[in-house]
Amino acid sequence: MKAGDFKAGAVFRYEGKVCKVISAAPIQQPRLAAFMRTKFKNIETGQVLEENFGMGDFFPDVDLTRTQMQFSYEDGGLFYFMDLATCDLVPVDRDMCEHALVYNSEENPTEFTFEYADGKLYNIAPPNFVVLTVVDTEAAVAGDTARSALKNAKLDSGLEVKVPMFVVSGDKVKIDTRDGTYSARA
Numbered sequence: 001m002k003a004g005d006f007k008a009g010a011v012f013r014y015e016g017k018v019c020k021v022i023s024a025a026p027i028q029q030p031r032l033a034a035f036m037r038t039k040f041k042n043i044e045t046g047q048v049l050e051e052n053f054g055m056g057d058f059f060p061d062v063d064l065t066r067t068q069m070q071f072s073y074e075d076g077g078l079f080y081f082m083d084l085a086t087c088d089l090v091p092v093d094r095d096m097c098e099h100a101l102v103y104n105s106e107e108n109p110t111e112f113t114f115e116y117a118d119g120k121l122y123n124i125a126p127p128n129f130v131v132l133t134v135v136d137t138e139a140a141v142a143g144d145t146a147r148s149a150l151k152n153a154k155l156d157s158g159l160e161v162k163v164p165m166f167v168v169s170g171d172k173v174k175i176d177t178r179d180g181t182y183s184a185r186a
Contacts, residue, residue, distance in 0.1 A: 001061060003036045003053035011043075011117050012059040014051075018043045018117045026055070043122040065116045069124075071104050084111065092124070100124045102159045103177050105132050126177045131186040132157050133172050140165040153182075 001012050006024035013019070022039045035052045042049065069081040069090065078091040079101065097112075103126040104110045110130055115123040137153040150162040159175070163182045167173060172186040 001059050002055070003038070003057040003059070004055035006036055006038055006053075011062045011064055011122075012040075013062055014040070014059060017045075018062055018120070018122070019049075020122065022048065027052075043117060043120070062117045063119070065119075067114045067116070069112050069114050070109050071101065071112070081112065081114070090114070092121070096121065097124050100126045102157055102180075103130045103132070103175065105130075105155075105157045107133060107156060128177060129183060130175050130177060131172050132159065132175055134163070134167060134169050137163065137167060137169055140168075 001010065004026070006012075006021050008021055008023055010021040010024075011018065012021070019040045019042050022041055024036055024038045026034060027037050028034045034055050036055060037050075037052050039048065039050045041047070068084045070084055072080045072082045072089060074080070077094055079094065079097050080089045080091055081097075082089055100112055108131060110126055113125045113127075114121060115125065132155040134153045135156050138151045140151070149165050151165055151167075152160060153163040153167060153173075154160050155173070155175070159180070161173075161175060161180065161182050163173060167182075167185065174183040174186045175181070176183045
């Protein structure tokens with residue numbers, strides 16, 4: 001992969017380590033060679049680095065695979081996910097998956113995408129949108145509905161979000177997992 005092809009989410013090998021691009025911006029200055037200003041994360045250590053690479057700099061490819069998984073159960077700090085193709089169970093540490101599990105509901109289980117680089121799990125991604133049920137929310141007060149007022153709501157997954165005043169307990173809502181916000185009623 002060439003540095004000129006970098007974009008957010010791209011995975012490459014740098015100094016023998018697997019890294020994921022956080023951001024990349026091409027920079028062109030008068031009378032100078034163009035370069036790519038890159039911010040990336042070492043997948044193994046979590047260290048975030050910033051480097052400038054020449055547009056033609058080449059980096060070895062990384063073997064990437066993706067698998068669809070569904071949360072199964074928790075046991076002693078390990079979370080077990082089931083591979084939907086093979087029905088195999090995969091244990092995952094809490095710190096690796098807790099950011100994604102806030103979008104999982106027992107009523108409507110979420111399919112997560114497990115992303116592997118050279119056989120090592122580096123990311124667990126929920127789908128872009130999930131449907132969750134409101135279990136607790138404040139009552140709407142007369143007069144608050146004139147504008148686009150928001151109120152707090154607790155969802156069945158444990159996630160708390162801001163929702164419009166017309167949403168009541170028991171409603172199903174669509175949540176955007178990219179930023180954790182309310183999108184629509186489902």
